[in-house]
Amino acid sequence: MYGAWQELGKPADLLIEPAHPLIIEGRDARLLDAFLAHAGLDEHIYAETANRARRHGAAVDEELVASGVLTEERLAAAIARTLDLPFARIEPGITILRNGRGEWQSGQRHLKGCGLGFDARLFISPALDDLAGTARRIAALGPRRTALCVATRGDIARARADFTQQERADRARLSLAADRNHLSAREVMTAFQAMVATLIATTVVLAWALLPWFWNAVHVLCSLTAMVLTTFRLAVLSETPPIEEEPSRPSPPDLPDPLDEIDGLPVYSVLVALHREADMAPSIVEAMAALDWPRSKLEVFFVCEASDPETVHAVERAIAGEPNFSVIATPRSDPLTKPKALNFTLPLARGEFLVLYDAEDRPAPRQLRAAFETFRSAAPDLACVQAPLTIRNARAGWFETLFALEYDVLFKATLPWLAAHNLPIPLGGTSNHFRREALVDVGGWDSHNVAEDADLGIRLARAGCRTGVIDAPTSETATGRWRDWRNQRTRWIKGWMQTWLVHMRNPGRLVRDLGWRNLLSFQLVFGGMVASSLLHVVFGIHLVAQALAYAAGQQTSLVFGLLAFLDVSNIILAYAAFIGLASRVTPRSEHRLLRRLWSLWFYWLMVSFAGMRAALQLLHKPHHWEKTPHGPTAARPLPDAGHHLSTS
Template identity: 45%
Template sequence: MRANLDLADISAAHIYPMPAVGGKYPQSHGEEPRSLRAQELRPAGRPAPERPAPFSPRQLRLLGALGIGFADALEARLAAFRNGSDIAAELVAAGLLTERRYADCLARQLGLRFEPIGPQDRILDAADMLGRSPPRMAKVCNDRLDGRIFTCPTIESLDRFARYLAMRPEMRAMIRITRHTDVARAIDRQTMTERYLAARLSLSADTPRCSARQAIEPLQAALCLGAVLFACLALFYAPGLALTLCHGAATLFFAACLAIRVPAALMRPDAPARDLPAPGVLEIGWQGVPVYSVLVALHHETAMVPKLVAALEALDWPKTRLDVKLVCEADDEATADAVERAIAGRPHFSLVLVPPGEPRTKPKALNHALPLAHGEFLVLYDAEDEPDPGQLREAYHRFRTGPENLACLQAPLVVTNGEAHWLSALFALEYAALFRRILPWLARHGFPLSLGGTSKHFVRERLVAVGGWDSHNVTEDADLGLRLARAGYRVATITRPTFEHAPERWNVWHRQRTRWMKGWFVTYLLHMRQPLLLLDQLGARAMATFQLMFLGMIVSAFAHPIFLGVLLVQFGAVALGLADLSDLGPLVLVDMFNIVAAYGLFMALSSAGLSPDERRRLRGAYPMLPAYWGLLAFASLRALIQLLVAPHKWEKTPHGLDSRANSADPRYRIEPVFSAWPDGPSASLGGQAQRSVAVRSGPPPADGPSPA
């Protein structure tokens, strides 16, 4: 046993200390390699050695066998020194090496066998490895109870490993060299059933009252039924008084919902993030750049995979410190095959398969993959997303400089096809008002946020602490934002955006909006199961804000067409001579004020959030706002029906060409003018993608068998 413990220590990746010499980094030779700058963060922390150790003769022989030139080896060593990774990982990330070739040459140098971990092999204590970086050494037992040790020593630990083998030659029969990612795949394979069962139940297993598995509790159903019966009786016995009271209450509530949005329209926006300090200024410490996990759930998204992988490759974060999980349903073979082709030769990407079964929801897939994520921070994207390459850096900066209880950051979502159709144009205006005005205002005042469905950055441990996502909630993001607030965590916003396409077709838009409205119904009912507890956890101001923002959104969806209809009938009667202006009651005038104020406030919020270019391109969509809100009322009614008959139904909406009004038309793209991104998303993404390929250009080699 002691030999195994020593071996684990010897095989572990050497974490280079971070230099702290006046904020500058020693050069091993000449000028800093330009090709690696885009990948490397520059952390500085506690006192540490000023430069990495020189190569040993054994290490040089291995590098020569791998075909790595001395200049490239020095660059990789410097990158490992800065990022807190290891030399081989940097060479693989730079496209100079494959994991298989490294393992083959390493095995030959050490006189050991290369062998992948097979499906019949069982890693001891695999469940204990979840949530952590895959180990360099795994003790394995197969069906015949043959014990073996699979390991992948780093170049830095090569000499110590060779000395260990010389002292313990009897261990050669047990030790196998494998790829580091083989250990991660084996852990995924071995823990799949356990993770799947936990993901299916999620919150309903331990805290059923916090889960939407039961959408409406019996007491809530009884109260709702009682309210409906009371309203019917009131309308039967005193219709005039009942209608006046209901109309007045709805009018006042509608006005309050508008009033709370006024400060968001008037506030000074956050300054766009640019020229962020290198992470070293934030005192990362000597253990290196933190690992950032990226989760993306895909379902029938074959066409989106290449574009998605390119966008994620462009993220400005060291590839050796990225942990990207693309999550697919196991029976969606087309998407899974497309993912495997796209991520070949990229060890920081991995495919996670979710066994088929109910509920078939995005949060269940994310919960299944969450235990495999081992980053200190985690971000969630959608298949169609194009995040700003600097978004992770800004999020990291905010996490390090924000309050201690900061758990989540919401990035703004920007629609790029607003000119293509009036539906997508108004969708873009909605997003501008929500993500660039309302959510930043709520976050600035510490109020609970209804998170967006994508581009949410988390401190992973705090996400796990609140139970991850609710697998039975079709708007898991809105629910999660409230659970974070109830647990005492803060949610804030950042400025670097994520670009995505909005639906242009009615059948896509109304299915998506139905799911959203149904999820908001469920989430409101869920958190109002214990209103006194909610009040105690949020506080009076946050509780009032929650009611006005959340319930207000639901009520407004139904109130708008009613108010508008009443106004049209009343003024139509006046126009036809059937009534006189003096006959109009005060409620009608208040209704008119509310309707005009609602349109005006929407225009003010969205216009304040738009860039000048967007404002010029989208202003022609405002006249369609009454029709758009009418369609929203229809989707809300449909959502209410689904709440009663199919609360967990997930209506999948397509992305890309399938969501466009006319897929044969060329794409119109709005290029928002952000100070943080002056060249537009396309230019920045393309340039960053080129800069992120270190040392040599060209795609990374496929990780196949090494040449003889």
């Protein structure tokens, strides 16, 4: 049997690319009639589905399953009976065979494997578009056709995923550290960076002890840094127009969608990351089902941990009956991070475009269309677009309000400003839309970086790719508990520290990759994120010391007083810039939230605490991922907010 099997040639020779015919004649018509009879399918329903498949650029069999006309099993069984082949499920543990060039013999519609009984089989999922041609090629095999059987496309995909699991797990665990170690955060610091850090720390300690003016010099440096960061915010403010309040209303029914004129949309892959979020499964599945994209051209992977069976089973129950929705259970291995799970899933995604969501996300239904329209109208070097994140529970409490205003400033002002000036963008943790090829080319996500999103934005820029923004939003929930907020903010700042250290390992190479303009932006954005999380401590200590000295009736030096004045000025300017930005990007209906900005000083003080905690974690547990829990919500997807903003 095995010798005869080797003579079958390429399994793909039995299959064809879908041609989407609407007029079927001759033997094709007779076989189609037989298929319809075996499937119990009405001819008019088939014709409607074939027309829809042609518009979507999908195969008819894909459209039949995606639209719910037939299940995969019923479709495959009917095709098998039509071609006089057995219909079989692929047994667990099957070994995929290689061809003469060492390539795995498996694709979207075929799998060549050897089962536990060492019997070689070729599982195929023929397209309906050329049943007669497929039948002729099968007949030409003669006795060797006994090695053939029909399987569902889903079964073929699952068998391929199971067989490649260990390989994908190993590569996901190492990710960039395997072949691009200079870009991976697996090593916290290089030997040279550690030496420089030690020298700086030693110098600071000695100077602090021996030089009376050293504290004042450090203070002046911190003040100058704060001024630069505030100047950056003022520059963003000067180019950020006030948000226009428009009532949500559906588009006029006679307004054509420009994408409807395209003869076939590409496949879009959606990755949804969940961990210990079983109660979120029904709502996130509902949100994904509401995405406005042809289901035959959409695949959704719910990425879970194998060590979290409760979430895995909850998602499996929620996606029952949803075509092209599947669960990927990531094997447990270090590091236990979200980017490792995404890297484990990435090789399974076949979409030309890919987007990432979290369990609590509720994207606007037309967000995929807005992203695709932006990609379609831009140059090929546009590799990613970021959708804005909004907080839907902003009125729930103090934490939620400040968090929501912070998100508004970042996603509605800062990132659009960076995109408009063609500067590197630190991506948000979700709602990033990628050209999949560009994402693979830069190595996917760094499994060892706990701010993998921000790091990926810089790696895309270093590869010569651009990142843009769109304005179709995704809503999220903000945590209202101090402990959860602290852990989340610690992880973010620690990840920004990791990212800065990684890309500053070779400053000369970084300049060559980015250019001086983008390098300065990188220092300002990433260095500024870390610095701003710590500066309030410096200013706070000095102002408290000044107040205590004044209360005790002590004489203070002129320099001490000038520094205190500088601190107050810096703080006031920083508050004014942030409040100005928040006022610009907050809709009038939500202006009541701005009343809580009087306590911004305390919020930023807590950010400083998280920054110090992040620095300590960077030393003793750099890859530790502190999960932020999110409760279930019944919020519906957001209404659409237009299409694209800046992509330059």
